[in-house]
Amino acid sequence: MRNIGVKVSYDGSGFNGFQSQPYGRTVQHEIEKAIRHLTGEEIVIIGSGRTDAGVHAMGQVFNFHTASTIPTERWAIALNTRLSKDIVILEAWDVPLEFHSRRSAKRKTYRYSIDLNKFPDVFMRPYRFHHPTKLNIAAMEEGLAYLVGRHDFTSYTSIHSTKPHHIRTIYEASFQLEEGALHMYITGNGFLYNMVRVIMGTLLWVGQGKLKPADMGRILEGKSRSLAGPTAMAHGLTLVDVEYGGWSAPEPLDDHESDFRDEDEE
Structure with missing residues (x-):
């Protein structure tokens, strides 16, 4: 075998x-x-x-x-x-026979892409969410920084999440601007159901001036999905990479992290 x-x-x-x-x-x-x-x-x-x-x-x-x-x-x-x-x-x-692609994973990176053009790019339409009105990208970057680290992401996951708790670690998160498009890259040890999409939907409110950057932290601390913004459209999201860090057998996980690699979903 x-x-x-x-x-x-x-x-x-x-x-x-x-x-x-x-x-x-x-x-x-x-x-x-x-x-x-x-x-x-x-x-x-x-x-x-x-x-x-x-x-x-x-x-x-x-x-x-x-x-x-x-x-x-x-x-x-x-x-x-x-x-x-x-x-x-x-x-x-x-x-090795004991390798398990989900439980052995160390880091995962997602990208959410926004088309900033007045009219959508017809070739990129399936892969970018079209948002033709102006966004305050600096404010969105400031708000995103509040999510880096180990946190309870209850506010930023679907109410339909089946996980017993929502603690995850975000290692790094940033925006990259290219001609006509804005990409958010976010890397963590695991992601909850709709987590990246809810984060993006809330950051869009920050970019539109409906929320302040510091509200991203306030929402995080509130631990309630009702505090966050809408769930961004699915087609703008891409799983970019899964890292195994020179694979080794899965390490024992503490009580707070025991489900990280068992049911990662977006």
Whole structure:
């Protein structure tokens, strides 16, 4: 038995999220179907985290155990020939049997993209939220800084979150401005359901002058979803990267962090 790690990118526009669902098209189902056609095995892949319907990925990671003798370097091309064009396997590599793409992950980075043009860029429309009115980007940057560190993010997650607590650590967060677009990059040890999208929706209120930058901290401390802004549209969000830091077996987690890598979802 072998354990194969895989990096995959996908356009989430046509999917009902990454994780298999009883209804709708999902990335996981499409990949498992391709593996079944390739090897004849009924395999359940383990994703590094969930992405919601419409959310994209540049560097999602999954792993699976297989008895197949297909050379590791052939997995990417073999799967790509059996997948639709909106899913692309980027690379595959051998990992120890105990490697678990979700529990072994150390850091994850998401990007939220906003189209600032008066009229939307037709080619980027599926990947950027169009906001044609002026934003105070300096205020948004100041507000975002309040979220860096280890905090209870109850205010910035969906009321439908099933987690027993909402403590997460944000290592770094910043904005990058390019011609016609604003990108927020945020890196943490895990993300709650809709967390990045609620953060972005609230920062848009800061950019519009409806909130002050310091309100981001006040909302955080309030621990109530009702204090934060709206949930930003899914199509502006992309899972950029998952890092394993020179992989080692998952470290024991303390009582406050025991669920970080068990059900990461966005």
